[in-house]
Amino acid sequence: MIRRVMDSSGQKRGTATETGPDRLPTMSDVAARAGVSRQLVSMVFRGVSGPSEASRKLVLAAAAELDFRPNASARLLRQSRTHLIGVLFSAMNSFEGRVVERLLERAAEEGYGVVLGPVTERRTTEVVISQLLEHRVGALACYNPDPESPALKRALELMPVVWMGERSREPRADVVRTDDDAGLALLVSHLAGLGHREIAYAGGLGGVVGPDRAQTYRAAMAAQGLAGEIDVVEVAFGEEDGATAARTLLAREKLPTAVIGCSDHCGAGLLATFRQAGVDVPGAISVTGYDDSDIASLSYNDLTAIHQDVNLTVEATLSAITRRLADSEAPPMDVATTATLIARSTTRPPRD
Structure with a gap:
């Protein structure tokens, strides 16, 4: 519902939208609360030049009153490069889960978002990569994907793809695996x-x-x-x-x-x-x-x-993605991370 907002003198200051408990506030709501245009609100949140300091403070105050948060997904979709990395992995694999957890942290530090694509019996490589492409990811990191997937082949033509966990004969993909x-x-x-x-x-x-x-x-x-x-x-x-x-x-x-x-x-x-x-x-x-x-x-x-090594795997994966995003003509690389032996109590000399 839209209501008029008056200042103490009774003059109209703008309009405000009562968002209610079942609807998140939008930029239009912030514009109405601040008494400015939606375009000005957008410029403030995009950090572009133009709005005065007074206008910027007015918009930010209105946003705080409404508890408004910019829609990151919508913003990314308007950009030519989304800074989103799609990750295909097995939800049942403990090691892959640890890699994904660390990748989420490191990608955020480098300014990238991560879209997760867990593979199950029904959610095949084809299904998962098709959905990741619908999110307009800018790169893919895929654990043991089905090499015959048409969606994977399409992705290889469009963006950097890191093939993880195994050797690959695909000449367009970077490979990150253990030795x-x-x-x-x-x-x-x-x-x-x-x-x-x-x-x-x-x-x-x-x-x-x-x-x-x-x-x-x-x-x-x-x-x-x-x-x-x-x-x-x-x-x-x-x-x-x-x-x-x-x-x-x-x-x-x-x-x-x-x-x-x-x-x-x-x-x-x-x-x-x-x-x-x-x-x-x-x-x-x-x-x-x-x-x-x-x-x-x-x-x-x-x-x-x-x-x-989880950290080596994540760093090699991010390095491959950023390198290929910076230079689409850069040749793919095959990185074999170091393997080390951890001896525990389940091995001992055989009985005579």
Whole structure:
């Protein structure tokens, strides 16, 4: 409802809108309260030259009275570059969640907003990226996207895209990933150094990174002179995948002395299933994860794992985005962040 606003002398000062509890105030409401044009209000909040200091104070006072907040989304949509980064990630992956949390903080410090696009069974790469493009993001950071997605291919033509978590054959995308070659070599070397020879691997499925890590495990085993002991139990990255791998190993006549989980989630599934079956970890079998997420460091898991550095991942991702936004012709880069071994209580020398 619009009402006239009078000053103490009874003269009309302007109009004001009663926003009520069910409607947020707008720039028009601020203009009405201040008795100025909407254009002047817009100029004040955009920080452009023109309005006098008195007009600026009048507008800001009216905005404070109405508890008005500028609509950042609408402002961004009017700009040729939105300074929005769309992020595609798995809501079920603990490590990816930590990266996204840190990316939100660092992007804000650099003047960027972040639009989150969690992937689920129904919210595929195609669905998520299509929605992110509808938000007019200026760049994308995507964890393990479906390379066949038409929306992803369209995005690659329009904006910088950082492909995260795995190698990519896409020549237009920057890549930020962990050095899996070093990571698997560290795990196999750690276990072999403890005296293990029968070292199985639970993984091999899931996107590009699943088969890639399994192949890297094979190379690491061969480098330790254990090519004859290569043992891949094909599962994906989740807890239930780890449980499936554990049940597969338990069904054999003899367990290996160690098993590497392709992720912390997989490692946690392995660990829980072995314990449920009464198998001593690490007494009867050593177990590792990969990522060093919060799951690995939980006191009741205390899982040996390869540490992926959250800060290095975020800094490399932001650097790639800002570099490509500044120079669209800059060549894409492949950044492999440092992998380090975190040894915990789930690995020990095998029993004689």
